Amino acid sequence: MxxxxxxxxxxxxxxxxxxxxxxxxxxxxxxxxxxxxxxxxxxxxxxxxxLAAEDLTPQRFSSLVIIENNPGISQTRLAEVMGIARSGVVSIIDRFEESGLVERKESGDRRSYNLHLTREGQKQLKKYKKAVREHDDRIAGGLSAAERQQLIGLLRKIGQHQA
Structure with a gap:
C-alpha cells in the first residue's frame, strides 16, 4: 500500500x-x-x-502542526487534542524523535515531557504543509471558495455537537 x-x-x-x-x-x-x-x-x-513518499499520515501531520503551534505541549495534552490514547502519541513522538523532527524536553515532572519541533522538524513541516495544501486543493477542487468555507463550518458544527 x-x-x-x-x-x-x-x-x-x-x-x-x-x-x-x-x-x-x-x-x-x-x-x-x-x-x-x-x-x-x-x-x-x-x-x-x-504523501506516500514522506511516510506521513493525517494523524502524524496533525501532531506536527499542533506541536509547532503549541511549543512545549505535553504528550498527554497532545493525546487529548488529537483524541487518541496517550500510548498512540508516545509511538508517534518516538518515530518523530528517531527522525530528528521532534525533541522531548524535561518538564520538571519526571512523568511528563514538553514537545518541541527541531530545526529539521520545522523544515520538513513546511514542506509537508505545501503538499497537504495541494492535496486539500485537489480534493476540494469542485467547490467554490464559499462552498468550501460553508462545508468546513458545517463539519465543525457537527463535530461540536454533543449528545
Missing part, C-alpha cells in the same frame, strides 16, 4: 469508489454520517497517495 491504494488479489491497485452506479443505497443516502465517512475514505486515499 505504498502508493495509498489497496492492492487487488493480482497486485493491481484498487481505487476507493465512494459512489457506485447501479447500487441502491436506500437509507444510507439520507445519513450524514455515512456521507462523511465515504468522503473521509476518499480524502484519506488521496492523502496517502499524495
Amino acid at each position: 505504498a502508493n495509498g491504494r489497496k492492492p487487488e488479489g493480482n497486485g493491481e491497485p484498487v481505487h476507493f469508489n465512494a459512489r457506485m452506479e447501479g447500487i441502491n443505497y436506500e437509507i444510507l443516502d439520507e445519513l450524514v454520517g455515512y456521507a462523511v465517512r465515504r468522503a473521509q475514505l476518499s480524502i484519506y486515499e488521496d492523502f496517502a497517495f499524495s
Whole structure:
C-alpha cells in the first residue's frame, strides 16, 4: 500500500469508489454520517497517495502542526487534542524523535515531557504543509471558495455537537 491504494488479489491497485452506479443505497443516502465517512475514505486515499513518499499520515501531520503551534505541549495534552490514547502519541513522538523532527524536553515532572519541533522538524513541516495544501486543493477542487468555507463550518458544527 505504498502508493495509498489497496492492492487487488493480482497486485493491481484498487481505487476507493465512494459512489457506485447501479447500487441502491436506500437509507444510507439520507445519513450524514455515512456521507462523511465515504468522503473521509476518499480524502484519506488521496492523502496517502499524495504523501506516500514522506511516510506521513493525517494523524502524524496533525501532531506536527499542533506541536509547532503549541511549543512545549505535553504528550498527554497532545493525546487529548488529537483524541487518541496517550500510548498512540508516545509511538508517534518516538518515530518523530528517531527522525530528528521532534525533541522531548524535561518538564520538571519526571512523568511528563514538553514537545518541541527541531530545526529539521520545522523544515520538513513546511514542506509537508505545501503538499497537504495541494492535496486539500485537489480534493476540494469542485467547490467554490464559499462552498468550501460553508462545508468546513458545517463539519465543525457537527463535530461540536454533543449528545
